[in-house]
Amino acid sequence: MGVGGNFWDLLKPYARNEDFDFLRNKKVAVDLSFWIVQHETAIGKNARNPHLRVTFFRTINLFSKLGAFPVFVVDGIPSPLKSRARIERFCRSSGIDVTAIPNSEEGVSVERNRTFTKSVRECVELLQLLGMPVLTAKSEAEALCAQLNSDGHVDACITADSDAFLFGAKCVVKCLRPNSKEPFECYYMSDIEAGLGLKRKQLVAISLLVGNDHDLKGVQGIGLDTALHFVQMYPEDEILNKLREAGKAEIPLSQDGNKTTGDCYGPSTNKSSSKMKSPHCSYCGHPGSKRSHLKLACEYCTATGNENCIQKPVGFKCECSSCDMDRKSKELKKHENWQIKVCRKISIEQNFPNNEIIEMYLSDQHGNFTENEGPSLKWENPRTETLVDFLGYHQHWEPSYIRQRMLPLLSTIFLRDMASSLAEGLLLYGQYEFNSIQREKIRYGQPFYVVKWKKADVAVGSCIHMVPTEQSDQETVELDGLSESVEDEPDVPEILVANDCWFLMTDENMELVQAAFPEKVETFLQEKVMKESKSRKKKSSLQSGGGKVDSKSSGVQLSITEFYRSTKVLVQSKQGEDPSKISASDGGAEILEGERKMSRSNLSNKSVRRRLEFE
Numbered sequence: 001m002g003v004g005g006n007f008w009d010l011l012k013p014y015a016r017n018e019d020f021d022f023l024r025n026k027k028v029a030v031d032l033s034f035w036i037v038q039h040e041t042a043i044g045k046n047a048r049n050p051h052l053r054v055t056f057f058r059t060i061n062l063f064s065k066l067g068a069f070p071v072f073v074v075d076g077i078p079s080p081l082k083s084r085a086r087i088e089r090f091c092r093s094s095g096i097d098v099t100a101i102p103n104s105e106e107g108v109s110v111e112r113n114r115t116f117t118k119s120v121r122e123c124v125e126l127l128q129l130l131g132m133p134v135l136t137a138k139s140e141a142e143a144l145c146a147q148l149n150s151d152g153h154v155d156a157c158i159t160a161d162s163d164a165f166l167f168g169a170k171c172v173v174k175c176l177r178p179n180s181k182e183p184f185e186c187y188y189m190s191d192i193e194a195g196l197g198l199k200r201k202q203l204v205a206i207s208l209l210v211g212n213d214h215d216l217k218g219v220q221g222i223g224l225d226t227a228l229h230f231v232q233m234y235p236e237d238e239i240l241n242k243l244r245e246a247g248k249a250e251i252p253l254s255q256d257g258n259k260t261t262g263d264c265y266g267p268s269t270n271k272s273s274s275k276m277k278s279p280h281c282s283y284c285g286h287p288g289s290k291r292s293h294l295k296l297a298c299e300y301c302t303a304t305g306n307e308n309c310i311q312k313p314v315g316f317k318c319e320c321s322s323c324d325m326d327r328k329s330k331e332l333k334k335h336e337n338w339q340i341k342v343c344r345k346i347s348i349e350q351n352f353p354n355n356e357i358i359e360m361y362l363s364d365q366h367g368n369f370t371e372n373e374g375p376s377l378k379w380e381n382p383r384t385e386t387l388v389d390f391l392g393y394h395q396h397w398e399p400s401y402i403r404q405r406m407l408p409l410l411s412t413i414f415l416r417d418m419a420s421s422l423a424e425g426l427l428l429y430g431q432y433e434f435n436s437i438q439r440e441k442i443r444y445g446q447p448f449y450v451v452k453w454k455k456a457d458v459a460v461g462s463c464i465h466m467v468p469t470e471q472s473d474q475e476t477v478e479l480d481g482l483s484e485s486v487e488d489e490p491d492v493p494e495i496l497v498a499n500d501c502w503f504l505m506t507d508e509n510m511e512l513v514q515a516a517f518p519e520k521v522e523t524f525l526q527e528k529v530m531k532e533s534k535s536r537k538k539k540s541s542l543q544s545g546g547g548k549v550d551s552k553s554s555g556v557q558l559s560i561t562e563f564y565r566s567t568k569v570l571v572q573s574k575q576g577e578d579p580s581k582i583s584a585s586d587g588g589a590e591i592l593e594g595e596r597k598m599s600r601s602n603l604s605n606k607s608v609r610r611r612l613e614f615e
Contacts, residue, residue, distance in 0.1 A: 002162030004211035005224035024067030031159035285312035419515035
């Protein structure tokens with residue numbers, strides 16, 4: 001949840017849709033509870049252990065396809081305020097009276113339900129088997145994610161809790177869509193400051209007014225728009241003190257020119273408000289009475305070339321200095337009354353604002369590590385066989401299915417190790433060696449290399465890990481209609497068998513392949529240039545020869561008209577007729593034209609034309 005009152009809708013205009021390589025080679029903190037809650041709600045009971053399925057697939061996509069280095073953060077012991085708010089939320093949804101809930105001062109600290117705790121524990125075990133770093137926060141996971149981002153340990157946070165900005169986050173990824181050209185919906189604190197003029201303490205003030213995860217109700221009668229306008233009246237350094245003054249029934253209005261509502265009207269507004277408005281003519285609406293205008297013409301009306309007063313139109317507003325000052329005075333009075341009304345609502349709340357919530361949001365100590373040591377962020381190689389046993393037990397997946405889904409992760413680790421000269425061997429998964437680059441491929445608007453991996457001779461006698469068709473069909477049936485989960489599934493490598501050799505085809509990042517195997521990339525680019533030059537030569541020869549070349553010999557796909565003409569000429573030549581002897585004088589033109597009309601009528605059926613085109 002985070003900040004109440006549809007806070008994300010307020011930030012939506014300042015969202016950025018980042019491209020595919022936004023997190024490539026960057027570190028990102030992931031709120032694990034966000035993944036579990038989000039996808040358990042979306043998938044429900046239609047899949048076995050959705051928390052493990054989503055965590056497994058999303059981690060592989062985030063690491064291999066998107067190229068990020070994820071750091072997973074789990075919740076610690078919740079604060080008494082969070083525990084009370086959680087119980088209160090449950091009571092409200094169940095229609096239970098919340099008056100009997102004990103106060104936070106009594107030391108209430110309630111863990112989450114056992115089912116959720118078990119899901120988190122299983123996901124942590126899965127991530128550790130995948131070799132991902134997992135950190136435990138003192139209390140809130142999004143708080144530690146924000147601290148890691150603020151201290152520069154990670155480049156972004158993945159969470160849907162909007163209070164991450166209150167904890168100090170600089171970049172928050174709210175939505176992640178792996179199968180999209182722009183998979184990241186990002187929010188930057190710098191954009192929020194520039195667009196709304198709000199900084200960290202001002203966001204904390206808004207959360208105190210509209211409610212948050214630690215105080216659900218906020219201030220009664222104050223919504224997000226009211227809170228936004230009230231907070232924008234004061235600078236960041238003063239806003240929390242102004243809330244304390246309002247909580248003590250002290251109306252924080254400035255009368256001496258400080259930065260409040262009176263500033264926008266100038267220093268002389270309050271003095272002019274005590275003066276009476278000068279009389280105006282009831283006929284033309286200008287300064288002066290109607291009787292005086294009968295004796296002496298109105299200077300405003302005569303300025304337009306008229307001798308007498310002109311009747312004022314409907315909705316007329318006088319622009320004289322007296323009326324202008326009167327309007328400003330009324331607007332100021334109206335705004336001050338609104339401000340007093342808001343402050344009175346605040347003063348009704350007991351113990352407002354809650355200093356414990358303020359200190360928690362502004363604290364920078366949310367992890368179980370010291371400032372000098374820093375967090376332990378280390379990515380290790382996955383324990384594949386243990387992971388196969390773990391997922392086989394919990395998900396009932398076949399070992400071959402698990403290994404194939406893991407191949408994008410393993411190939412990314414292998415290429416990174418090769419690029420940094422850390423690879424212990426030259427075999428992927430101890431079985432496959434880098435064979436060649438097949439082609440370039442565009443997916444989601446991004447270029448990839450299709451890499452061909454060959455089964456090494458030393459591994460030919462070992463087990464070939466293929467995915468049975470039955471397993472894939474089973475997964476499709478089980479997840480029918482669940483686009484959220486299917487979208488998270490990683491790319492499945494293609495398996496080929498040629499000349500008693502086994503090959504894998506995977507999509508790899510071009511820069512990573514270049515860094516790992518520069519010689520292979522250079523060979524591929526040279527072959528590509530040679531193929532393009534040969535293609536250009538063939539094309540030029542076709543143009544110089546009139547274009548009548550056999551499609552089988554040239555390798556160029558002809559149109560249906562060219563194909564039919566070329567085959568007709570070949571048939572005629574086989575029958576011993578010379579096409580050059582047919583001339584217009586012998587009626588050859590009429591014969592050819594008639595044959596063309598007959599061929600068009602015979603080829604009207606699309607299926608027939610397709611056969612002729614491709615046979």
